[in-house]
Amino acid sequence: MSVIPSTAFARKAILRSLGDLPPLPAVANKVLAESEKPDASPSKLEAILQADPAIAAKALRVVNSAYYGLPGNVSSLNQACVLLGVMQIRNIVLGMSAVSAISKTQFDKGGLSKFWLHSFATAHATHLIGVNKKIRALDLDVLFVGGLLHDIGKLFLFANFPEFYNEVLTSWAEDRRPLYLVEREILGVTHDQIGGEICRIWNLPNALCGLIESHEGPFTLESEVLCFPLHIGDEITKYLYERDEYPYSPLIDPVAAEWLNFESGQMKQLIDEVQHKVESMKGVVSQLAA
Numbered sequence: 081m082s083v084i085p086s087t088a089f090a091r092k093a094i095l096r097s098l099g100d101l102p103p104l105p106a107v108a109n110k111v112l113a114e115s116e117k118p119d120a121s122p123s124k125l126e127a128i129l130q131a132d133p134a135i136a137a138k139a140l141r142v143v144n145s146a147y148y149g150l151p152g153n154v155s156s157l158n159q160a161c162v163l164l165g166v167m168q169i170r171n172i173v174l175g176m177s178a179v180s181a182i183s184k185t186q187f188d189k190g191g192l193s194k195f196w197l198h199s200f201a202t203a204h205a206t207h208l209i210g211v212n213k214k215i216r217a218l219d220l221d222v223l224f225v226g227g228l229l230h231d232i233g234k235l236f237l238f239a240n241f242p243e244f245y246n247e248v249l250t251s252w253a254e255d256r257r258p259l260y261l262v263e264r265e266i267l268g269v270t271h272d273q274i275g276g277e278i279c280r281i282w283n284l285p286n287a288l289c290g291l292i293e294s295h296e297g298p299f300t301l302e303s304e305v306l307c308f309p310l311h312i313g314d315e316i317t318k319y320l321y322e323r324d325e326y327p328y329s330p331l332i333d334p335v336a337a338e339w340l341n342f343e344s345g346q347m348k349q350l351i352d353e354v355q356h357k358v359e360s361m362k363g364v365v366s367q368l369a370a
Contacts, residue, residue: 083243084266090244091268097240098274101181104282107132108177112284115170122161125169129157138176139169141367146360147200167221175199175228176368178282182235195235196365198317201358203227205313208350209340219287219306226291226310233275233292237267258331260296272296299335308336313354320355 084090110128114120129136136157143160144153154160161169179199183192206227210220237245244267252262263270276293287306294303295310315332332340342350 083247087266087268090241090266094237094241094244094267094269094274098236098277098281101236101278101281104181104284105132105135105177107135108174109283111170111173115166120166122158122166122169125161125166126156126158129173132177135173135176135180138180138368139172141364142172142176143169145364147204147357147364149360168224171221171225171228174225174284178229178232178278179235179368182232182239182278191238193365193368194321195231196368197358197361198321199228199231200361200365201317201321201354202230202310202313204357205316205350205354206309207313208353209309209312212350213309213340215306215309222285222287222291223306223309225288226295226306227313229279229288230275230292230295230310230314231271232278233271233273236274236278237271258296270296297333297336299333301335303335305339308339311336312340316351316354317358320351321358 107129110131111125114124114128129139139157140154140160142148143150143157143164148164150163154163157169179192179195203224204227206223207220210223215223234245248259248262248266251266252259255262260270260272272293272295276289279289279292290304291306291310294307295314297307297311299307299311312332
């Protein structure tokens with residue numbers, strides 16, 4: 081028996097709940113503004129982050145993880161900025177801050193660890209694809225953040241409407257239609273649409289909002305090209321790290337697949353590299369979920 085009275089009811093409840101969305105931590109907005117200045121510096125970024133020790137500590141854990149493979153132990157965010165660059169630290173802080181705001185509600189920590197693993201895997205896969213396709217550096221930064229936050233709408237649904245979303249997943253597992261179709265049918269709205277709206281409420285860059293809102297597809301030849309690497313990275317990561325739910329090859333939209341134009345050997349190399357890289361995150365994701 082359905083726990084949702086109707087699709088209209090579910091949609092109204094979800095959209096109303098977005099009105100009560102917690103604000104993005106102030107440190108994230110300040111870091112975002114500082115990173116866009118021509119004279120942004122590691123010392124200025126570190127000074128801003130000192131106002132939020134919890135976010136700063138999580139960012140340092142990520143920097144010191146095997147994911148980045150930096151020599152020795154990085155003891156300060158100033159040093160991290162020097163080694164990785166201001167934009168990369170900004171990306172990490174934005175990801176930590178956004179998830180922190182959503183997951184302040186009651187949330188299963190095992191599920192949150194899984195979310196982080198999938199997010200970093202998607203960010204890495206998306207970045208690799210972007211580099212391979214010679215996407216400009218500025219857009220690569222947007223893609224990386226898009227990878228970290230692409231499922232923020234799903235996190236919101238799990239945190240605030242677990243019974244609703246479990247019904248979606250149960251129905252999806254039974255008929256194997258694309259997830260966004262099941263979401264639309266049961267909830268009247270999709271997790272990527274919710275993610276885009278969350279980004280707009282938080283006044284995040286328009287390019288990032290649009291990317292997150294459209295990453296599931298379907299795509300046409302007129303679709304924003306930056307959606308393709310995120311969509312492909314997401315599908316590859318689902319295949320790698322959610323094999324129980326995705327026991328088949330990555331379900332890549334045909335328009336995105338044509339844009340990628342990878343031979344089977346290239347796709348295998350991409351999947352192998354993502355798997356190898358993200359194994360290095362397993363030791364830190366539980367700390368991020370704490």
